[in-house]
Amino acid sequence: MKVNENTLLEGHAAVLVPYKAEHVPRYHEWMKSAELQQLTASEPLTLDQEYDMQKSWREDNDKCTFIILDKQRWADPGVEEEQCMVGDVNIFLTDPTDASLAELEIMIAEPSYRGRGIGKEVMRMMMCYAVTKLGVKKFQAKIGLDNEVSIGMFKKLHFQEASVCKVFKEVTLKMMVDESVRTRLQSDAAFMKELDYAQTCSGRQELVSH
Template sequence: MRINENTLLEGHKVALVPYNENHVTRYHEWMKSPELQQLTASEPLTLEQEYDMQRSWRDDHDKCTFIILDKQRWADPRVQEEQCMVGDVNIFLTDPLEPSLAELEIMIAEPDYQGKGFGKEATRMMMCYGITKLHIRKFQAKIGLDNEVSIAMFKKLGFQEVSVCKVFKEVTLEMMVDESIQAELLDDSGYVMDMDYRQARAADATKRHGANAP
């Protein structure tokens, strides 16, 4: 989705940036993991297919994707952006007849960052982005039954279990965004900064040049 191709969102722990070509190699290495393939219901792809997927996520009108960065590491001019990647968060517009409905996915791929609040903050930031920029009024999350950590996180965020599919071994959780929930989400995420990613990268390149100068 082109709407977020120049968007940078900064929270307390994470920064969300558009999924670009420079992220693909690291992402491809993540998705070689059988565990991540199972948790995300994904098939292994070749590197070329992964680049095709990145272009699809950028261009398709029904997908919105951010790469999750460790904000603290990313602030260090000596560290490349790809080295700060910890996961991704996605919105899929699954029903053309109901454009305010979105399926939400979150993946913290780096084990050292799991269970430390990175996924929760990224999810809340993405929900606020979906509400304000995409006019989402209903979120769904479809999670494997054995992914108890993700199920618990979404329930803590206020999602309600609506169905269980034993065939696909997944549970569907939903949240309707009424005025009170919208106000609460936006208030809780009032600290998030929405910036121009191009300007941030230009400033970052300047910092790196200065850090590497003799």
């Protein structure tokens, strides 16, 4: 999505950056995993197809994608950004007749980062961004029935179970954003800083050169 192509969101443990071409090789390696393919309901792609997908996600108006970085590693200017990658998070505007409805999806691809609260922090950041910057008023998440960790995380974020599809073996969770929810989301993500991605990257590079 063009709106976030130069946006960096900084949290306590995670930094969210726009999905760039330089992230694709690492992302492509992740998606060779049968486990991640199952969790994300994805088919394996060639590297060229992955580059095409990245370009589509950057330019399409119905997709907003960030790469999740380990903030501690990212804070070291000597570490390449691609080496800080731990996953990705997406907003999909799935209904062309209702731009206020967004589907959320998160993937913590690096196993060592799971169960550390990063997913919950990232979702709070992403939901606040969606509400304040994209005008989202309704969230939904479709999760495999066997992915109990993700289901539990979304329920802790006040999502409610809306339906279960036994054919596709997934549950749909939803949240409506009224004024009280909007206030809570902004309060929960008050720690988040929104920065200029290009300027921030330039600052990291200057630290390395000095």
